[in-house]
Amino acid sequence: MNAIHRRHPLRSSSEVVLRNLVVCGLCCFFILFFLVPIVVAFLGSFHLWNPLKGQYRFNGLTNWKMVFESSLFWRSMGNTFIFAAVAVLARVILGLLLSCALHSKTVRFLSTLRTLYYLPTITPMVAVAFVWKFMYDPQFGLLNQLLGAHINWLFDARYAMTAIVLLTIWKDFGYAVVILLGGLYSLPTDLYEAAGIDGANAAQKFRYMTLPLLKPTILFIVITSLISYFQTYIPVMVLTQGGPGTQTYLASYIIYDQAFVKYNFGYASAISFVLFLIIALLTGLSFRLSGQTEKER
């Protein structure tokens, strides 16, 4: 029966027209705005390319050599890894703690709390970064008043990265809470009742049941967060411009800076390809890992 539906031989002319229209549109669009740009960026990384000066001259591996010999590049890669690791870890831990707390039966106002936790995630990044820039202000900023401290958050090398991480955590933890809470609701309740009868305490249930069962969800959050944190540049642009010194340069910020402030398109393309490679690796890794969890089930 299915075979009949799958391959209805009397394909109407309108189906052919609609199908061709859509396929044609999709092909044109994705070739023009993805395939061509990727190829152009790759070729561009082997050229001295400056659109302001009208330069586009082959210079072999010079850009790539410059990338790997640049201490700023390595510095920013290091910064990016630290930034991403801390932000992801905080996001997952906060997400787990809060979602488990919200999941408990004694919690009132569940939906209001969830709504409030998720609020920073939906607000526009540029605007929110400005609010935090003011929060960090040593003169009138709210943060120092709350902490009773006199920290020059954005201009002190010891605190600048912390400031960017804090903003990122605040903005994103709600996403983890909502997704993990969804995961918690989908867990089998009878299993927990059985474990309760067998005398498992709350910590044991969390360690040996909740955590393994939530593993795919946690993995999903880790991977999507890593991918987006490797591309973070707006907080850096608004808060510190990479400073003080090179303290808060992130990989994406260098690309932004090289491409659209200094107009070194070739050099920026080379860096963007390094980033592309890292993100592709992470994505591949995530597929391998999620494949493994499928098997474990």
Add this chain to the structure above:
Amino acid sequence: MQKQKASSGGSKGSGILLNAVLILFSLLTILPFLWMLSSSLKTNVEISALEQSFLPKAPTLQNYLNAIEKMNFLRYFFNSFAYAVAITVITLYTSSISGFVLCKYRFKGRQLLFSCILATMMVPGVVTIIPRYSMMQLAGWLDSWRALIVPSLFTSFGIFMMRQSCTGIPDEMLEAARIDGANEFYIFHRIILPMLQNALSSIAIFQFLWAWEDYLWPYLMIRSESKQVLSVALNMFSGRYSTDYAGLFAATSIAIIPVVICYLFFQRRFIEGIASSAVKG
């Protein structure tokens, strides 16, 4: 009921403590917004005063009037809104029609096409943005709305979501309509589209928010201030009026408050939307 209470294990006291901690945390979460709002009602003198108070002593709307008159923020607000609505409406249509064709029609290369579309979701924006910028420059589209809208005609995320939703529509329904003599355009617009409402509204929310907060692309494409969008204008004015904190607080509020209000209205949809987008993981 009795059982649940027992299994949650906590005494009444720890329950209250838990609630208190969670509520405190939610207040901390929204504190930056409250502070922004309250500061936007203060004068510059009060903001930079030595004695700080959370609430404004003499609330004034002057900052908002300044942001609207001096910085022309209503204009940017309208531009952002128009830009976001245009992109949202277009991508809703293109996503649903592509999702429908990719899901319900069988043709050669369909799977390959869909895989390619999915693969583009993993391409970081920084890789394609430099060539895209050059393309727009070559086409002479800089400083025009075309440059903002054309690169967003289709979104892989939307197509993916719509294709998933279309799998829930039984093939028998299409067959019945075909036997009744309906052509495919009629079937899509009159039968399929209304059935996709839920998915459409969650995509609409995401798409609108993404377009609303989009910074780099409008910043690169748009040159004349009269066509500029809110997030770029915000960054522009923070340099130009860097000492007018009160004005900047008001401008920031103008960018954030509408989103928050919209969110509070449709919060259920928002939360369902992200839950359903996470299922793919």
